[in-house]
Amino acid sequence: MPALAKYMLRRLAQLLPVALIIVLCSYMLLRMAPGDMVDVMAGESGSATPEYMAQLREQFDLNAPGYVLFGRYLNNLAHLDLGYSFRNNMQVAELIAQRVPATLTLMLVAVVIAAVLGISLGAVSARYRGRWLDEVISTLSTIGFATPVFWVGLLLIVVFSINLRWLPSAGMQTIGGVDGFWPSLLDRLRYMALPALSLSFFYLSIYVRMTRSAMLEVYGLDYVRTARAKGISELCIAVRHVLRNALLPLVTITGLQLGSLMGGSIVVETVFSWPGLGRLAFDAVFQRDINLLLGIFLCSSFLVILMNLLVDLLYAMLDPRIEIRS
Known part of the structure; x- marks a missing residue:
């Protein structure tokens, strides 16, 4: 194999750990920010009861611990799935x-x-x-x-x-x-x-x-x-x-x-x-x-x-x- 092809394959193989670190850091920073999607939806509607907000969090699977959600996200990435955007009602990959x-x-x-x-x-x-x-x-x-x-x-x-x-x-x-x-x-x-x-x-x-x-x-x-x-x-x-x-x-x-x-x-x-x-x-x-x-x-x-x-x-x-x- 030519040296150029070997070099490109080696550099591309380095993408995986770098991408994993980027995803982990991004996920942690986003999770540390106050509020979530349900809070935004409640603010847009003008009013929402605690029961309704709890129902929405259960529907969007936001009640699970952070490490569980991150593990699910990594599993989706392994299957080339970027997840679903509930706000836009579309797959993230399709939207991007x-x-x-x-x-x-x-x-x-x-x-x-x-x-x-x-x-x-x-x-x-x-x-x-x-x-x-x-x-x-x-x-x-x-x-x-x-x-x-x-x-x-x-x-x-x-x-x-x-x-x-x-x-x-x-x-x-x-x-x-x-x-x-x-x-x-x-x-x-x-x-x-x-x-x-x-x-x-x-x-x-x-x-x-x-x-x-x-x-x-x-x-x-x-x-x-x-x-x-x-x-x-x-x-x-x-x-x-x-x-x-x-x-x-x-x-x-x-x-x-x-x-x-x-x-x-x-x-x-x-x-x-x-x-x-x-x-x-x-x-x-x-x-x-x-x-x-x-x-x-x-x-x-x-x-x-x-x-x-x-x-x-x-x-x-x-x-x-x-x-x-x-």
Whole structure:
């Protein structure tokens, strides 16, 4: 078996204990929170007798000890069953599967925007270090790094939705849909523009700062001075020699961002009413839907682990000096 295949199998085998620890910690933290699903339902109804609430807890099997419920949950996981969401009257796996495409699309578009613009601006900033263009880009990246994501989203809504009326402020597509492939695609892009820009704004600033720092470090190496002595153009040096060798830390940042974007997507999806996993997790917290929250946490954790594996593989592709050993 090739070394790459052995390495991937070994890393995938490590998912089981990590996932078990994540599920245990998530379950304990959720169980420590006061109240349960029955309390939320009683509050929504306006009034409920203690007898009725006890009946609901018996119906939803909430009276058993915590370790018993956790054992049942692990047994369900062993059978690839994430449980049942009584609040949504659906299987958790089915509910998550309905929301995953919307969240993944939003996250990937946000990462592409942040990576392309961030790396480009960072490369320009490093190329013109100390000049006015460098100062402007550095100042804007600092502002973006310090600005809350939800505030950016609200600001974009005020400017582009309320004042200019160019883009919609909520939802994923026009109610009822649009006929035709291209009109439907353009309609979805219009609805995605503001959420994707809001989610990418913070991470774009990170890319700018990381690219500038990494490229300035590479600019000081001997082989760059040798390339200049040979008469190679500055553009070729920047793209082929400097930027390529500065991509390794950026690959790490990209992998970490794909895992951490879930936290940012909760805020953005709530602000823009985007029907994804983030909005689903936000609603599940207030509904005390533990099975649904555990399912979302588990999927997010697997996403982080898989992104770390992908980053390791990209390292070996970008830098021939890095070897993957089984």
